[in-house]
Amino acid sequence: MADCLPFRSTGFFSDLILDYIEEKKSLKPYYNRFPSVGNFKSQIEEKSKSYSHDHRPGLVEVLKLQYEALSTSEATQHHLDLLLEHSTFTVTTGHQLNLFTGPLYFLYKIVSTINAAKQLKENYPDSNFVPIYWMASEDHDFDEINFFNFKEQKLEWKREAEGAVGHLSTSGLEELAQSLEKEFGKSENAEYLKGLFKVAYLEHETLASATRFLANELFGDYGLVILDADDARVKSMFSSHIKNDLLYHTAFRQTEKQAGKLAELGYNVQVNPREINLFYMHKGIRKRIVKQDDDYCVLETELRFSEQGILNLVDEYPERFSPNVVMRPLYQEVILPNLAYIGGGGELAYWLELKSLFEAENVAFPMLMLRNSVLLYSDKISRKLKKLETSIQDLFLSPEALEAKQTKKNSSIEIDFESQKKHLEKQFDDLYELAAKTDPSFYGAVAAQEKKQKNGLDHLEKRLLNAQKRKLKEENDRVLELQALLFPNRSLQERILNFSEIYVDYGDRLIPELMEELDPFQFEFLCLELTIYNTKS
Template sequence: MPTESISYSETNYFSPLILDYLSRKKEIGEFYNRYPSVENFREQISEKAENYNQSIRKDLVEVLSDQYRQFEIHSLVEQNFNKLRSDKTFTITTGHQLNLFTGPLYFLYKIVSAINLSKKLKETWPEFNFVPVYWMATEDHDFEEINYFNLHGKKFKWNNADYRAGNTAVGILSTEGLDEVFDLFSAEIGGGEKADYLKNLFKKAYLEHKNLTDATRYIANELFGKEGLVILDAQDKRLKKHFSPYVKNELFEKISHRETSESAEKLSKLDYNVQVNPREINLFYLNSEIRERIIEHDGRFYVHEHDISWSKDEMLKELEENPQRFSPNVMLRPLYEEVILPNLCYIGGGGELAYWMELKSYFDAEKVTFPILLLRNSALLQTEKQDEKRQKLNISLQELFLKQHELINRKVRQISNIDIDFSPQKQHLVKQFQHLYELAEKTDKSFLGTVKAQEVKQLKGLENLEKRLLKAQKRKLKDEVQRIAKIQNELFPNRSLQERQTNFSEFYVEYGKELISALLENLDPLESNFKILTFGKD
């Protein structure tokens, strides 16, 4: 398969913080532990082995075994369960929401990055085992973020009446009502062997499983179980009990707020956008009906907007008896993950890594090993036909990532039979006015303001002429402009990265298993470049 790549900076889609992280800028070194290179993983293994509570492994494997009880366990998954009992085994983890039918393409890229990194580390350090883990965000409660997916430019949305009645974790939501989405999806995807596979995958996941957690596990297991992917729902009392000491610190010491606030302030002073602002208590209270913030007022703890409260002693008792009811928010979830997993590396998108970088000092304060942070693979999938069109239009890969108006303006200037760039005229005008400035200095300095105003006016006039000429040329070159816009719109739906918009089914219906195979074969998790993968003609 033909593949090309460009640097992340050339895409114009990644934040300064992530670009500086990839270039190992010295100023942000305090916000992470080790840079993701193969060599650095050896030190990470030693540190994690020393600091991880090995007794958790028994409960971890027990929970996983129970959660897979109703699912086909692929041989590599079963082997990984057994390996997790050993202190020679470590995990490579990525996390994601329970998006309907996986949501955007980057769901696949995250998991492929975890699988491929596990393989690469095993080749380098054969004396250890490395297990790829998909951490399901079953405790999230933002239903509007996950209840749809995009296919062929259409939005397929799940309207769940049960959710509107409450505000609890999405993982326990009933899949009732998804038969309507299935009917619409089936009509859209059409017929044929690959389409039938997708329809069967959707049907078995959502119409034959009772809740969203099991439905999502089924899909991820079907797509990646053969690669040994382990899928974990961490909302389990047996796991939450190991996190209780940190929950206690959060409730009574508010360590995360103190440490992450300081880190956020440092990042802000370095002119980086702060991804998440911490609360005083970064915990939710969770049961079958609600997931709502815990707040403290005058020494008493309350569930926000609910008639539930505890004294300090009552809260300690509740934590001891029901640790599963304490749900970490985005600031605490990383710590929970690293406490219960023998994890070496977290793989996420740019936004995720940005908030992880707010947490390094918090991990240090809690004496929990901070994982290596790895930016997930990013890719653009195209056909040979689309690539040929791009080349005929003389659009470089770097230009393809420009904002559409910038791309069109640049190409119109290049293909126009007249020169639309008035830069020489502007430079000439500036030189002429320089002489007038010198003259005013020698005669009457009060004249300087008048000269400046006239210079600005004439430069503005040249800019307006340039814009009008460019607009006229766009009309004249209408066919070329439309072809440029069309090819970019095909590859960047909604003027955004394809991986953030398009569902995998749009490509699977064309390429079937070749899609997953191509991603596994061509996405190198330690290659810090944006990949372009070209599939055969459609």
């Protein structure tokens, strides 16, 4: 069973993203086309004309080499072959190489991407659409990805790390794999998860290869294509844009200007561009490139290049130049025949700062799609909510508001003083008529008295509410406990829980159920009830 509610009513999304999905007019200059199915016709035409189809053979060659060590499904192999055709386009999502996929929304991103490609094929049968997972293998924020949560336990990969995370050796994960024996339990589903973790991380040498295996195991049957763009051959396709950033600081000028305009509209700036938006990546380091006087220097190293020297380096070793968060989207859209990017609210916020950069670089700006967001809950929780006469939507309220609502609903005493306030206002209307016939000071005295008496009613209503809260505490606590269970740390479940916590109970029906229920063009928050069957322990 599934219910939807508007993103705005959840209380968990920024004004920028809410205004975007509601197509607020003031935001239209910051994106190309809104991602409705009908708008993809024009996007296909634009991308087909602007994309360098000469990139296709090299892109497919790199992808097939990356898939050599994997068991590739027929669906994925078919998509790899289709990428050679000019009528084939991609829909892309990106994600960090979080340990064991990290938060639940990793699944939602990829399911949204696969389903979007599927729906586009149904609506535009003359074209082909390939779902892409872009691995953020060049990130160096190890502390953001070295753990996942399981039943309130933080399971962490403890080690020192520097440089691109995709290059990290997986050695040292044996201890964590052993700890999963206890944490996951001994059910059939738990045994599958433990085996999946061991094969991914103990039988693959790098974090990139482990993550590629894991994503392929989970989604390969649906035709997902996984790309690690940390490769000299695909970087060479981007070399002219690397040089533009080094020489002309195009990204800095364009992004700063667009971010400033968004700030003037009252939105928070998500990313701040630098004059050079590239890292130097080589031999275990990933450090910023900066210009000092006439030379290009790599921070925290002794590396220093002349202008001609660094341009020669781009030609000879393009893989040593790693885009930052501002340049990575441009890199993606240059090398892929991409139509749309699917991401979370924070990601789309910084994409909205980039349209003028794409225009300056003569690259088609993709359609921006907010990924599906989901609250998963069991049929057992559903029965408890029904018994408490509480809806799943009520749980999106703050704990304070939820407790107040439950108290007012279950109290045998009417707590709402609205009728008394209206009666008071009617009484003061007569006094205001009288005051109008006298001097202004009397009018002010009436207004002050009205405010005082309304405040008194508010105070009495609050005291009555608190008294009833105490009386109904046991019943309220049951509702608040369910809320805390589904909203850990007062956050969305999808940002905290790992898929393993759901999989232990639900098993291999989880991803097919998500594939069935998630509609990437719906733009509403999904509440999905799962029926849990007993598993062998």
